[in-house]
Amino acid sequence: MGKFDDLPETRRRGLERMEQVYGFEMTDGTGDFFAYTADHLFADIWNRPGLTDRDRRLLLIGLLAGSHQHDVLTIQIPAAYAAGELDEQQLREIVILLCHYAGWPTGSRVNQIVEETIAQAARQARPGG
Incomplete structure (x- = not known):
């Protein structure tokens, strides 16, 4: 049950x-x-059929970054990483693309969220982490 x-x-x-x-x-x-x-x-x-969770997540991350909703990105980026939808390299590529399309300050903030996500996962993966 x-x-x-x-x-x-x-x-x-x-x-x-x-x-x-x-x-x-x-x-x-x-x-x-x-x-x-x-x-x-x-x-x-x-x-709904037609999009994968990864597709939805990519669209959502782009929309959130473009509209400066960084607080919600602190939920979506770690969730995408933990679910295996986006790996470290893919997250970092998103940052580079966003810097050029959404502006450097936005990309910089997303980069901070990405790097915090990756560091947090590494800490948790360590014994006693």
Whole structure:
């Protein structure tokens, strides 16, 4: 029995998908905002055919960087790396491309997030890390 089995099917699918996308445990929430996020965005949109999770993540990273939503990038970049959707080399290539298309300050901030992500994963991979 799963932890979301007592919830309606759409909410269960949404919360399970949120955990897959973000890489951390979710709990059920309240209010319209949470309902649209879990029931529509994750139960429906993130489960649609046609794009892989990696495709969606690349689009989202580009959009977030271009609109200077660096706080959300601190969630998306580590999640993409942890899920194996993007490796160190690919993340660093994204930084170089973004520097030239979104501007150096934006690319620089994304680079900081990428390097922090890689360093954090290396620390956790070490014994006792």
